[in-house]
Amino acid sequence: MSIVSSLKKKLAKTHNSFIKRLAEIVQLSGRVDEELIEDIEDILIQADLGVSITGKITSRLEEQIRLQKLSKTEQVYKALENIIITILHDEYKDVDAIDFNPEEKPYVLLFIGVNGVGKTTTIAKCAQRFKNNGKKVLLVAGDTFRAAAIEQLEIWAKRIGVTIIGQEYGSDPSSVIFNAMQSAKAQSYDVVLIDTAGRLHTKINLMRELEKIKRTIQKHISDAPHQVLLVVDATTGQNGVQQAKKFLESIPIDGIILTKLDGTAKGGVALGIKDSLQIPIKAIGVGEQIDDLKDFDATEFVKAIFE
Amino acid sequence: MFESLTDKLNSVFSKLKSRGKLSEKDIKSGLREIRLALLEADVNYKIVKDFIKSVEIKSLGERVQKSLTPGQQIVKIVNEELVQLMTCDVEEKPLPKNRTSKLLIVGLQGSGKTTACGKLALHYKKNGYEPILVAADVYRPAAIKQLEMLGKSIDIPVYTEDTTKVTRIAKGALKYAAKEFRNLVIFDTAGRLHVDEKMMEEVEDLAKVISPDQILYVADAMTGQDAVNSAKEFNERLDLTGIILTKLDGDARGGAALSVRAVTGKPISFVSVGEKLSDLEAFHPDRIASRILGMGDMLTLIEKAEAVFEEDEAEKLQKKLQKNLFTLDDFLDQLRKMQNMGPMDEILKMLPGSNSKLMKNIKVDENEIKHIEAIILAMTLKEREHPDIINGSRRHRIAQGSGTSLQRVNQLLKQFDQMKKMMKRFSKGHFDMGKQMFPM
Ligand SMILES: Nc1nc2c(ncn2[C@@H]2O[C@H](COP(=O)(O)OP(=O)(O)OP(=O)(O)O)[C@@H](O)[C@H]2O)c(=O)[nH]1
Ligand SMILES: Nc1nc2c(ncn2[C@@H]2O[C@H](COP(=O)(O)OP(=O)(O)OP(=O)(O)O)[C@@H](O)[C@H]2O)c(=O)[nH]1
Ligand SMILES: [Mg+2]
Numbered sequence A: 001m002s003i004v005s006s007l008k009k010k011l012a013k014t015h016n017s018f019i020k021r022l023a024e025i026v027q028l029s030g031r032v033d034e035e036l037i038e039d040i041e042d043i044l045i046q047a048d049l050g051v052s053i054t055g056k057i058t059s060r061l062e063e064q065i066r067l068q069k070l071s072k073t074e075q076v077y078k079a080l081e082n083i084i085i086t087i088l089h090d091e092y093k094d095v096d097a098i099d100f101n102p103e104e105k106p107y108v109l110l111f112i113g114v115n116g117v118g119k120t121t122t123i124a125k126c127a128q129r130f131k132n133n134g135k136k137v138l139l140v141a142g143d144t145f146r147a148a149a150i151e152q153l154e155i156w157a158k159r160i161g162v163t164i165i166g167q168e169y170g171s172d173p174s175s176v177i178f179n180a181m182q183s184a185k186a187q188s189y190d191v192v193l194i195d196t197a198g199r200l201h202t203k204i205n206l207m208r209e210l211e212k213i214k215r216t217i218q219k220h221i222s223d224a225p226h227q228v229l230l231v232v233d234a235t236t237g238q239n240g241v242q243q244a245k246k247f248l249e250s251i252p253i254d255g256i257i258l259t260k261l262d263g264t265a266k267g268g269v270a271l272g273i274k275d276s277l278q279i280p281i282k283a284i285g286v287g288e289q290i291d292d293l294k295d296f297d298a299t300e301f302v303k304a305i306f307e
Numbered sequence B: 001m002f003e004s005l006t007d008k009l010n011s012v013f014s015k016l017k018s019r020g021k022l023s024e025k026d027i028k029s030g031l032r033e034i035r036l037a038l039l040e041a042d043v044n045y046k047i048v049k050d051f052i053k054s055v056e057i058k059s060l061g062e063r064v065q066k067s068l069t070p071g072q073q074i075v076k077i078v079n080e081e082l083v084q085l086m087t088c089d090v091e092e093k094p095l096p097k098n099r100t101s102k103l104l105i106v107g108l109q110g111s112g113k114t115t116a117c118g119k120l121a122l123h124y125k126k127n128g129y130e131p132i133l134v135a136a137d138v139y140r141p142a143a144i145k146q147l148e149m150l151g152k153s154i155d156i157p158v159y160t161e162d163t164t165k166v167t168r169i170a171k172g173a174l175k176y177a178a179k180e181f182r183n184l185v186i187f188d189t190a191g192r193l194h195v196d197e198k199m200m201e202e203v204e205d206l207a208k209v210i211s212p213d214q215i216l217y218v219a220d221a222m223t224g225q226d227a228v229n230s231a232k233e234f235n236e237r238l239d240l241t242g243i244i245l246t247k248l249d250g251d252a253r254g255g256a257a258l259s260v261r262a263v264t265g266k267p268i269s270f271v272s273v274g275e276k277l278s279d280l281e282a283f284h285p286d287r288i289a290s291r292i293l294g295m296g297d298m299l300t301l302i303e304k305a306e307a308v309f310e311e312d313e314a315e316k317l318q319k320k321l322q323k324n325l326f327t328l329d330d331f332l333d334q335l336r337k338m339q340n341m342g343p344m345d346e347i348l349k350m351l352p353g354s355n356s357k358l359m360k361n362i363k364v365d366e367n368e369i370k371h372i373e374a375i376i377l378a379m380t381l382k383e384r385e386h387p388d389i390i391n392g393s394r395r396h397r398i399a400q401g402s403g404t405s406l407q408r409v410n411q412l413l414k415q416f417d418q419m420k421k422m423m424k425r426f427s428k429g430h431f432d433m434g435k436q437m438f439p440m
């Protein structure tokens, strides 16, 4: 059974068990009451949504229950689902997904995030998607710091069958990226995927380095990087919001890629990030293999919360 | 977030004024904030529930120490409870040097295992061991190369084998260690999800072959609510011996530490505070407790206040203040005591509410206190007890006798007056000292 289909199955089970619980509570008391709200609160907290956004969601729900006189389990769940989806989705946008068939050329994507979240692996997964669409892809080994970071990306490049550009360890990432951008233009690559070293958002010098990287890219293409993607580990707790906030101070972020959703973590912190900073989730990682990247689906995401 | 939380707690606590014993109401409102603080710090919600319940029972009827407000008293109880939970009663036995010890390092993907292996190798090398590293992650691209590079940087051999059977690698590594007279073997393993049955079986098999002295679970300090699920499963499968908490160099509050500790019952053996191999430290339960509470400064203040102001003395002082019998001698005494607590501006910074803009511009000149001391010592005992009698000519005399100026004497008398008001409020549980203390 593939991971995706097992995930789907898990999601279905999840959803049903919550609905059943909801039904029990509603039947028991004959109405939607405090106990139900508390139960929902626990579920949301457990999914790492955090205290404040959980409070926001449940008070909106209570209001809707009152105003619309919701009394059926399905109605309550639907209302809850809608409240959360509204937070996740901008009304004016159909999809938040990454465009794997971009018109600009070279289309430049920069991957950033704290240590060990899955940046390099996610780049490999994206590279495969672009390659599948017939794009000429260039990987850039912008992590010149971590032991074997370059070899890691090299191995992926070889597996996928795309080119990689890098320099030796300890060299300035901006210099690597400068060269890569030059090659990308000269050899007319369609897509450039730039890896960066994991960095904690609290390290000011490393945040400055990101700003320099952005300026370097813009020396070649003024409106690049076309996508700056913040990779967030789904097991991350409330610190995720702080991460996004601090990264955002150094570079505009187009979207979140939420990795490691194949575990038992729900990644609810991404909701907090969306709510407070308006950064949408664009894709999710559901495994360590090359095809374990999925476009973000808000409905599925919300269902998974109510396991 | 950090500041606003502390501020919030302060505002709740400053409303609690009752003295004597902690009332149920005090406890309820105090613990509500503590609960939020713990949740914001990512402590698992079930653990928070249990914890709050036990603290509630412990605090009911507890006497409020005179030097503390009820709010501070609750924080103190919560903190002590947290520290106790994080402290391990059994002392960890040091690894023997006269035979080969084996460490197995496990955990989720990207938590920092490989880096931790390098750190442990360096740590034990510094302590006179002769370690080798074993690359038993056969999945992640360049995982072996990563360990090799780390090993090379600290001059420690790395055992590798070109196979995907990790038990075979382990057996080979143990043979190699014996042959080379190495007394410590550190096994790096692949990151794995606790729900990945095949991978969990693999590491169980590996543990059987190695029979390690220690199995250390590497947990990321930024982990949220899910920390309990993974740690629990790893512990059930492998009977861990300890935990390494990584990435504490960030600003995560680290509630996962409590979650993982509570759910496994195993000690946190080390903390990792950076990417460099030297960034490994011993674990301090008190530090992590105050980090989780997000109230480190207030806790430090509570400790210091406790140490300096003894109970009955605080009581005496309070009575004096209430009866308006607070003298310049007492003032000097207090000043000296506060000096013992540390540099003035630091104490002020530690006071709750000191994050507010007001406190930020306060700078206390330590020299100023020496002047104050000189001035008060130049007064007669009567003057010290009844500052009201200090008229113009007395002021001149005091200025001369203390080698200061008339202006300074005037200033001090004004400050004393303000201090008296401030102390009165302080004793009532208010902490909004504002600038009044040393308006310089
Ligand atoms: N289960 C699971 N593991 C993942 C996923 N994405 C990445 N990983 C694993 O997480 C670990 C870290 O991934 P990397 O891609 O090296 O992370 P990184 O952000 O580049 O790390 P640094 O460069 O060291 O900061 C690896 O073991 C990956 O295989 C995912 O979606 N699910
Ligand atoms: N800031 C910081 N980074 C750390 C710390 N410990 C490890 N890292 C970084 O976290 C990332 C992942 O570390 P690894 O040691 O590769 O993690 P791992 O658990 O071996 O990862 P997998 O083998 O892929 O499961 C790397 O970028 C490390 O440099 C730490 O204490 N602080
Ligand atoms: Mg990487």
Ligand SMILES: [Mg+2]
Pocket (backbone or CB within 6 Å): B113, B114, B115, B137, B140, B143, B188, B189, B190, B191
């Ligand atoms: Mg590793």
